[in-house]
Amino acid sequence: MAEINIVSIGIAMILLGFLLVFVGTLTGKSDGKVAVGGVIGFIPFGFGNDPQLVKIAIVISAVLAILFIVMALRGFL
Structure with a gap:
């Protein structure tokens, strides 16, 4: 049961990272x-x-x- 929770947390963190990168591209700043x-x-x-x-x-x-x-x-x- 604990392994499922750890996997879920890992997947959520990866999706959050993708979301942050996507939102960062919308700002238009090029000096990242x-x-x-x-x-x-x-x-x-x-x-x-x-x-x-x-x-x-x-x-x-x-x-x-x-x-x-x-x-x-x-x-x-």
């Missing part, structure tokens, strides 16, 4: 700033066209990596 972050193994990374957003993406990725490690050590995963 973007940054992407992630974790490979235990190493957080980030890239983008705005240094401040890249720093935020790396910090969020690092926090998620630490959270994942703590949850794994406590046996939640």
